[in-house]
Amino acid sequence: MARATIKSIAKRTGYSVGTVSNALRGTDSVKRETREQIQRVAKELGYRVNLDGLKLRTKKSYRIAVLVGVSADVPEEWEGVEFTRILAGISNALRGSMYELSVFSVADIDGSMKTLQSIVREGLADGVIFSGTRRNDPRIAYLQEQDFPFVTYGMSDSSQPHPYVDFDSQAAAFDATERLLKLGHHRIALINPPQELIYAAQREQGYSDALSAAGEPQDPALVFSGPTTAKTGQQGFISLMKMPDRPTAIICANEAMTLGVLSAASDTGIRVGRDIVVISTDDLQLSRYFVPPPSTYYVPIVETSHLLGEFMLKSLDGVDPSAIQKKIRATLIERQPDTPAPEAA
Template sequence: MARATIKSIAKETGYSVGTVSNALRGAASVKSETRQEIQAVATRLGYRVNMDGLKLRTNKSYRIAVLVSVSPDAAEEWEGVEFTRILAGISAALQGSRYEMSVFNVADIPDAMTTLARIVQDGLADGVIFSGTLHDDPRIAFLQQHAFPFVTMGMSDSKMEHAYVDFDSQAAAFDATARLVRLGHRRIALVNPPAELIYATQRQTGYEQALTDGGIPIDSALIFNGSTTARTGQNSFDALMRLPDRPTACICANEAMTLGVLSAAHAAGVRIGRDLVVISTDDLQLSRYFVPPTSTYYVPIEETSRLLGEYMLKALDGANPSETQKKIRATLIERQPDTPALHTAPTK
């Protein structure tokens, strides 16, 4: 049997040689259905790409670098749960293309910058995906300076457009705060990530906007910033409970922080749902198993991470950044009944 070629696959499928070639290299310009059809025929005919030769001809590595932040603190075990799901989604998006995923562990921004320099200068990958965008993010500036394709999990304040997938943190924080304001809460705490993160600013903006709309003055003592860990949740609860005018509700940036708040509240004898209402934001749905389970503003991490991979392929194919930007709105999952603030009446 003759060796399968692009021409024989084109003859078998009825598509042009150019379309077949683009489909076999995973080009985003070819519709997903067409790409899958052509790749299925190629597999049936036994088509094999000589990747070593292809890399030499194209001067490409056919690898996507994914930067994974690894905390130096071994106690911060929550990170691994989320990154595993993110990597699975990216990997699924790359299936059927010629690209493979390479994971680079980084401890902090200087480490990330060193790693990016190696990736770009040594040709270790053709594109980069990373999360946790910062104000004036040096990683973004470096990659833009070198015209190197990348996609971020999170928006940025860069003046140059780039590919990203983001969760609408501002809208989620606004909705959660407005919900509590309607229930009569006037002392609402926000347990937020470090202030240098873009989405921390977005969350605080949404929170403050809802308070202002409800005629409630903003009290900075009710805003607690820290790493997105259960330990931060515990520390924030302890600090908030020391206030002379304690909060009656608390909005947490993720489920790890929420778990810390619940644990500290239980130890202090504070009843969640009566003495303190807690709302979470996250994409793992682990909060359904918390005691008590909290209401959560949920974004499916599978969709988010899959889009990261899809947008990376499009960026590599030269797509306009406006075609590779998406902000995903969260869905409220109610696990607790609406609880009005004690001694106050819900607003209409």
């Protein structure tokens, strides 16, 4: 079989030799869809580009950095479960492009900043994706100041628009709270992430809005905050059950927290589904195996993270940031009847 060349790719695709050459170099002068088509045909024909030479000519790394949070404080927790799915979705979106992923582990916000500064200064990647957006997030401000392409998994309060994909945390918390109120619950607790995270504030706002709309009083003691781990769920449940007027329903920010709540309930003899109702607002579809399996608000994380990769490629192409933003509404998966509170039964 003859070796694939730029001319043979041009003949197969119908594009000019110049267009094929530019597409294989990854230049912005060729539309992304055209580049992907040409690169796909080149791969089918077995064309091999000299990537080292291409990097020298274009002064690009052809890598996209993904920051993965790893905490040494909770090594026994399952915080890596979600990110494996996120990486899978991003990788699928990059398939057919010239880009590969580079994963950088970071422990905290200071570590994230140092890593980002190294990526930008040393040209370790052409763009970056990260999650856990915070109020007045210094990472976002820095990357905008450097005019460096990035996409966040989560909204921000930045005054300048930037690409993001987000789960509508506020709507999920509102829907979950409203649903429980209609079932007759009046004491509804929220186990939430740390307050410095944007989506923690969004969840609390949705929870608060639903209570206000129903004319229910708000008790700050019913909101328990901490890292999004099973341990936090366990601690939150124990704390809430010590209240004189304890809640009849608990909304958890994610499945890890939900698992901690279920474990603590089992240890204390409190029956979930009868003595108390538990709902999760960030479902990875693992909770279907919990005992009992709770109702959840589900977001297809692989599809969501696929958008992160798509938006990253568009950002690298110079697309207007305000045109590559997406907020996704969760879908209720009802696994429990979420029985009305005892006093309403």
